Amino acid sequence: IMHRKRYCVANWKMNFNGSDIQMFLSEWNNKSLNNPNIKTIFCPSFTELNITAKLLNQSNSKIGAQNVSNFSKGAFTGEVSASLIVDSGCSHVIIGHSERRQYFGETNQSVNRKTKSALNAGLIPIICVGEMLEDREAGKTEQVVKDHLVNSIAKLTEEQILNSVIAYEPVWAIGTGKTATPDQAQEVHALIRSVLSDTYSSANVADRIRIQYGGSVTPANAVALLSQPDVDGALVGGASLEAEPFADIVKAAQP
Ligand code: 13P
Secondary structure, eight states: OOOOOEEEEEEOTTOOOHHHHHHHHHHHHHTOOOOTTEEEEEEOOGGGHHHHHHHTTTSSOEEEESOOOSSOSSSOTTOOOHHHHHHTTOSEEEESOHHHHHHSOOOHHHHHHHHHHHHHTTOEEEEEEOOOHHHHHTTOHHHHHHHHHHHHTTTOOHHHHHTOEEEEOOGGGTTSSOOOOHHHHHHHHHHHHHHHHHHOSSHHHHHHOEEEEESSOOHHHHHHHHTSTTOOEEEESGGGSSHHHHHHHHHHTOO
């Protein structure tokens, strides 16, 4: 059986300042959840990447940014390049989160360009896909998720896709307390794996890629979601803002 190392990602969105992070991590570090089978990744705002890196110094948790420029360097005021993100201590970056698609004009094309920039700098992109409520109600979930996925990963080599993570986040489940059922999540994760196996000739790709689920993950639903065969981890918003519930989600992810 293929064993994919699980990821638990805390997407702190635009919430934590330096002292919030210090408080969170001092509580977190006391829990010593250093399970080698689970990768924990904290994603603060750009301005807090450095302090997060300092505070996580001794731990094997990783750090991710929440966005990245598609440009690599130069006169692009206000942008943050992939190599600057690496320089701030990151190994990962979330790309194409639905909030960026909804409020900041992110498209599959920009997601694709940003993904390539991230990979070129050695960052692991966490590429987000997912349908809106009206898509699901119109029976268009499969179509929308396929469209997001195929166009967001367009022209990635096999080596590049193997260095990427996919996150399925149904928009109607984000911050609503309305989580996808384990069956609904599994159905879409299996679809994502089958699109990957159609796109890449090597069976290796579809088997090895990690697919995260995100959308109102809590300690109460994490075990059921993560026990689905194609769900390899969680991308957590609200429940990652306190150490206790996030630790419980990481415990639920233990194989
Ligand atoms: P919630 O866990 O708050 O629903 O947010 C999910 C999310 O958007 C993670 O990226």
